[in-house]
Amino acid sequence: MQARDRIGDRYELTYPVGRGGMGQVWAGYDERLDRPVAVKFLRQMEVPEDGREAAVKRFRREARVTARLDHPGVPAVHDLGQHGDDLYLVMQLIPGMVLADLIAEEEELAVARSASIAAQVCDVLAAAHAASLVHRDLKPQNLMITPVGTVKVLDFGVAALLDPAEASRLTATGHTLGTPAYIAPEQAEGGPVGPGTDLYALGCILFEMLTGRPPYDAETALNMLHQHRRGPIPIVTEHRRDVPDDLAHLLFCLLAKDPAERPASAAEVGQLLAPFADGKGARNTAVTAAREHPAVASTQQTAETPRQLHARAIELAEEERFVQAADVLAAALAAHQSPPLDDATRVRLRFELATLRMLGGDSRDAQHDFEVLAREVEGRDSDLADECRRRARACQSGGQPMSLEP
Incomplete structure (x- = not known):
C-alpha cells in the first residue's frame, strides 16, 4: 500500500x-x-x-x-x-493519541484524569456487555483519547459473544487470545470469559495510568500469565501515595483473581469512579496540531512540495471534495516554514483555507479563521477585512461563499 x-x-x-x-x-x-x-x-x-x-x-x-x-x-x-x-x-477516523503513548509521555497521569478515562471506558463496556459482547483485549494500545478528551475503544476483533449458541472461539486449540500484561486469570487459563474479564483488564489499565507501569512485570509471556493467575494483587498506594483509599480499594477489587469477587458490572464501576473524575480529566492538552489534524501529519509521509500540495488542494476543491482540500491546504501552509511565505501569500492561503472549511461544513472553525484574519488585515486591506467579516457572518447563518477568491 x-x-x-x-x-x-x-x-x-x-x-x-x-x-x-x-x-x-x-x-x-x-x-x-x-x-x-x-x-x-x-x-x-x-x-x-x-x-x-x-x-x-x-x-x-x-x-x-x-x-x-x-x-x-x-x-x-x-x-x-x-x-x-x-x-x-x-x-x-479518530484524531487523537493512543493511551499507551500518553502514558509513555507523562508516566503517571493525574488521578482525576485517570478516573475520567476509565469511567468513559466503563460506559462503552456497559453497552458492549448489554449486547452480549466481551472485548477480551482491552489495553492502552486499544484506547484512543481525542483532542477534546473523549475516549474511543478500538479493535473488537477478538470480541466474544456470550450467547453459547452463536459463540465461536476463532482460535486454535491451546492458543489464548488477549495481551499478557492485561489478561484476566480465567482468560489466561483458557476458561470462559465474561464481563468481569474486561473489568480485570480495565483494572490493569487504571493501575498503569496511575503508576506508569502495569500491575505485573515478567520477562516472558508465560511468566506474565502466571503472575496474573497466582501473583499477589498489587496495592496501588504502595506505588503512589496520593491515590484516594476508596479508589485504591476499587482497583484492588477489579484485580481480584476470582471474577465473582470483582464489581458486578461496568455500569457499577463507572458510578464508583465518578466521584474521582472532574469531567475534564481526560482532556489531552499534549495533543499537537498534527494529531488534531491528521492531514497535516500526512505531509511527513509525502514528497509533495508546498506548491504541489496547494495545486492539489485546488484540484480537490474543483471536484467538490472540500474537506480533503482543506486538510491538504492546511498541510501546505504547515510545510511553508522554510523558506517562509511572504505575508501576502500566507494571507491568501489562509483565506482559501477558511473558505474551504466553510464549504466543507466546518462553519465554527471557518468563522473563527475569518474573524482572526479580518482583525489582522484591518488597516492595510480594508476590502479583504470586510469580505472576511461578511463570510464570518455567513458561517453563522448557514450561507455559502461563491468562490475561493475574495
Whole structure:
C-alpha cells in the first residue's frame, strides 16, 4: 500500500497510522462523501496458511461487532470489502493519541484524569456487555483519547459473544487470545470469559495510568500469565501515595483473581469512579496540531512540495471534495516554514483555507479563521477585512461563499 492508492474505487489512502502482524491501518478519504476515514487491511498473504481462515473470520467479525455497537465511544463502521487478496474495513477516523503513548509521555497521569478515562471506558463496556459482547483485549494500545478528551475503544476483533449458541472461539486449540500484561486469570487459563474479564483488564489499565507501569512485570509471556493467575494483587498506594483509599480499594477489587469477587458490572464501576473524575480529566492538552489534524501529519509521509500540495488542494476543491482540500491546504501552509511565505501569500492561503472549511461544513472553525484574519488585515486591506467579516457572518447563518477568491 502507498499514499494516493484508491481502494474500492472510492477510498484514497493518505498515510499509514499503524501496522500489526497481519495488516495495516491507513488514514484516507471517502471520495464520494468527502470525509476522512480509517482503512484497516488484513493482508491474507502475511497470515500463516493454517491460521488464515480463522483470521478472515475474526476480521469479518470485528466489522459486524463494531457496527452493531451504536455508541459514541466506538468508531463508526462505514464499509467492508476486498481489495485483491486483502480484506479491508472502513471506519471513522479518530484524531487523537493512543493511551499507551500518553502514558509513555507523562508516566503517571493525574488521578482525576485517570478516573475520567476509565469511567468513559466503563460506559462503552456497559453497552458492549448489554449486547452480549466481551472485548477480551482491552489495553492502552486499544484506547484512543481525542483532542477534546473523549475516549474511543478500538479493535473488537477478538470480541466474544456470550450467547453459547452463536459463540465461536476463532482460535486454535491451546492458543489464548488477549495481551499478557492485561489478561484476566480465567482468560489466561483458557476458561470462559465474561464481563468481569474486561473489568480485570480495565483494572490493569487504571493501575498503569496511575503508576506508569502495569500491575505485573515478567520477562516472558508465560511468566506474565502466571503472575496474573497466582501473583499477589498489587496495592496501588504502595506505588503512589496520593491515590484516594476508596479508589485504591476499587482497583484492588477489579484485580481480584476470582471474577465473582470483582464489581458486578461496568455500569457499577463507572458510578464508583465518578466521584474521582472532574469531567475534564481526560482532556489531552499534549495533543499537537498534527494529531488534531491528521492531514497535516500526512505531509511527513509525502514528497509533495508546498506548491504541489496547494495545486492539489485546488484540484480537490474543483471536484467538490472540500474537506480533503482543506486538510491538504492546511498541510501546505504547515510545510511553508522554510523558506517562509511572504505575508501576502500566507494571507491568501489562509483565506482559501477558511473558505474551504466553510464549504466543507466546518462553519465554527471557518468563522473563527475569518474573524482572526479580518482583525489582522484591518488597516492595510480594508476590502479583504470586510469580505472576511461578511463570510464570518455567513458561517453563522448557514450561507455559502461563491468562490475561493475574495
